Amino acid sequence: MQYLVSVIDDKTGSATASEMAAINAFNDRLEAAGHWVFAGGLASPGTATVIDNRSAEALVTDGPFVESKEFMAGFWVIEAPDLDVALELAAEGSKHCHRKVEVRPFLGG
Amino acid sequence: MADVREAITRAHHEEWARVVAALARRFGDLDIAEEAAAEAFAAAVERWPSDGVPPNPGAWLTTTANRKAIDRIRRENKRDDKQQEARMLYDRSEPHGAGGAIDDERLRLIFTCCHPALATESRVALTLRMVGGLTVPEIARAFLVQENTMGRRITRAKTKIKAAGIPYRVPAAEELPARVSGVLAVLYLVFNEGYLASGPATDPVRHDLTAEAIRLTRLIRSLMPEDGEVAGLLALMLLTEARRPARVSASGELVSLDEQDRGAWDAALIAEGHRLVRERLASGMAPGRYQILAAINAVHTSARDVRDTDWSQILALYDQLVRLDGSPVVALNRAVAVAEIDGPEVALAAVDRLEDTLAGYHAYHVTRADLLRRLGRGQESRAAYDRAIELAGNTAEIAYLTRRRDQLG
Numbered sequence: 074m075q076y077l078v079s080v081i082d083d084k085t086g087s088a089t090a091s092e093m094a095a096i097n098a099f100n101d102r103l104e105a106a107g108h109w110v111f112a113g114g115l116a117s118p119g120t121a122t123v124i125d126n127r128s129a130e131a132l133v134t135d136g137p138f139v140e141s142k143e144f145m146a147g148f149w150v151i152e153a154p155d156l157d158v159a160l161e162l163a164a165e166g167s168k169h170c171h172r173k174v175e176v177r178p179f180l181g182g
Numbered sequence: 183m184a185d186v187r188e189a190i191t192r193a194h195h196e197e198w199a200r201v202v203a204a205l206a207r208r209f210g211d212l213d214i215a216e217e218a219a220a221e222a223f224a225a226a227v228e229r230w231p232s233d234g235v236p237p238n239p240g241a242w243l244t245t246t247a248n249r250k251a252i253d254r255i256r257r258e259n260k261r262d263d264k265q266q267e268a269r270m271l272y273d274r275s276e277p278h279g280a281g282g283a284i285d286d287e288r289l290r291l292i293f294t295c296c297h298p299a300l301a302t303e304s305r306v307a308l309t310l311r312m313v314g315g316l317t318v319p320e321i322a323r324a325f326l327v328q329e330n331t332m333g334r335r336i337t338r339a340k341t342k343i344k345a346a347g348i349p350y351r352v353p354a355a356e357e358l359p360a361r362v363s364g365v366l367a368v369l370y371l372v373f374n375e376g377y378l379a380s381g382p383a384t385d386p387v388r389h390d391l392t393a394e395a396i397r398l399t400r401l402i403r404s405l406m407p408e409d410g411e412v413a414g415l416l417a418l419m420l421l422t423e424a425r426r427p428a429r430v431s432a433s434g435e436l437v438s439l440d441e442q443d444r445g446a447w448d449a450a451l452i453a454e455g456h457r458l459v460r461e462r463l464a465s466g467m468a469p470g471r472y473q474i475l476a477a478i479n480a481v482h483t484s485a486r487d488v489r490d491t492d493w494s495q496i497l498a499l500y501d502q503l504v505r506l507d508g509s510p511v512v513a514l515n516r517a518v519a520v521a522e523i524d525g526p527e528v529a530l531a532a533v534d535r536l537e538d539t540l541a542g543y544h545a546y547h548v549t550r551a552d553l554l555r556r557l558g559r560g561q562e563s564r565a566a567y568d569r570a571i572e573l574a575g576n577t578a579e580i581a582y583l584t585r586r587r588d589q590l591g
Contacts, residue, residue, distance in 0.1 A: 074345045151472070153347075154345045154347075154349075155348070155349040155355075156297075156346045156347045156348045156349065157348075157349050157357075158298060160299065176346075177346075178345055178346045178347055180345075
């Protein structure tokens with residue numbers, strides 16, 4: 074199954090050099106063990122643009138679709154056989170990036 | 183007829199969890215397992231009175247449930263092949279666990295229902311439904327929520343198990359202690375809700391819930407006989423349940439431990455509880471929280487008269503418990519023993535230090551009220567009883583506290 078591990082934070086680009094080193098080492102281990110799918114950090118929600126093209130004309134709005142104090146500042150997509158393994162990896166991820174994370178399965182596993 | 187009814191009740195108690203667990207393992211789907219098991223028991227209710235009770239009721243139920251499950255899967259296959267893709271994950275490998283001794287389908291079921299990724303209330307509901315075999319209306323009544331609310335809660339939990347890939351297995355040895363304690367917490371919650379029911383519209387003591395919690399703890403004990411905390415929780419429940427006959431007066435008032443008619447306590451349950459506590463002591467292994475609580479209750483139930491209570495031993499056990507569990511509730515209960523040894527004044531000072539964390543907890547005010555009463559501080563005691571009555575949810579306890587308050591001069 075694949076899981077989205079969202080990094081929850083109230084600011085972006087705030088990782089320290091030692092956190093970045095720990096995250097990189099963790100990413101290498103994910104890759105070596107076959108769990109790696111994709112990962113990345115995101116720019117702040119203030120840089121987001123919402124587009125609604127459900128009607129005749131695409132409507133462009135500045136800002137994120139939902140304003141909140143905490144938001145997704147980055148993420149991993151991991152491959153894991155079940156939730157226990159995913160939670161174990163996410164716990165490691167949380168420790169290395171020093172942020173809370175949320176684990177959510179992809180549909181149709 | 184009565185024999186058949188009894189056989190069905192017994193089969194339900196003894197076989198429900200086994201049937202659900204076997205089906206969950208075979209079909210990898212809790213929904214199918216639950217529904218097919220329910221259908222098989224319904225078939226037993228319909229057929230056993232005329233056909234007679236089969237020689238092996240468990241085998242009959244498993245076979246019948248298997249057939250019902252296959253029927254349902256065939257129907258679903260015709261309707262939608264896609265549905266077959268989302269199947270619960272389960273481990274086909276050899277069982278892990280200490281010494282590999284704890285392989286039982288029912289254990290997988292229990293650990294799945296009590297998975298930490300599920301909300302506590304969902305774990306409780308799911309365990310009572312899937313392992314205990316209680317119906318959704320029964321569970322809804324037990325926790326005073328609407329039937330459809332409870333139904334949705336259980337459905338949501340099953341959906342999460344499937345969609346999030348919560349595995350169907352006994353955790354590996356290194357995770358086992360934490361996961362077992364999660365299971366025991368669920369059972370203790372069920373027991374406590376039965377022993378001090380919280381709602382205004384319910385009996386003050388819900389024997390159905392305490393009995394169910396004991397039954398499920400016995401089941402886990404039979405599956406994990408080596409686990410000290412499982413034995414500890416069972417002993418704790420037995421020694422608490424033993425006092426139930428003396429716990430509520432004829433007028434529906436809670437009777438405190440020191441005022442209970444000890445002759446009304448259940449001697450058989452006490453003997454069994456004491457046996458378990460002795461067994462744990464003899465093991466020489468450091469006790470966990472439930473074992474210490476059981477030992478404290480063993481001291482209480484050893485005293486034929488409240489004046490014979492060995493308070494210094496109780497205090498020593500609380501000291502041991504505080505080292506394991508520094509929570510304010512433990513400190514509050516310890517203060518009750520302190521009052522007996524060092525007097526109410528010392529105890530009150532200890533209780534007052536807990537105000538920040540326990541001001542919203544009725545037992546904090548109950549303990550304070552009693553200590554203030556013993557110190558002759560009537561007015562303050564009355565105020566503490568008032569606050570305790572406001573916060574208490576149990577009808578028998580409210581009646582008891584009201585009387586104690588009104589007895590103040």
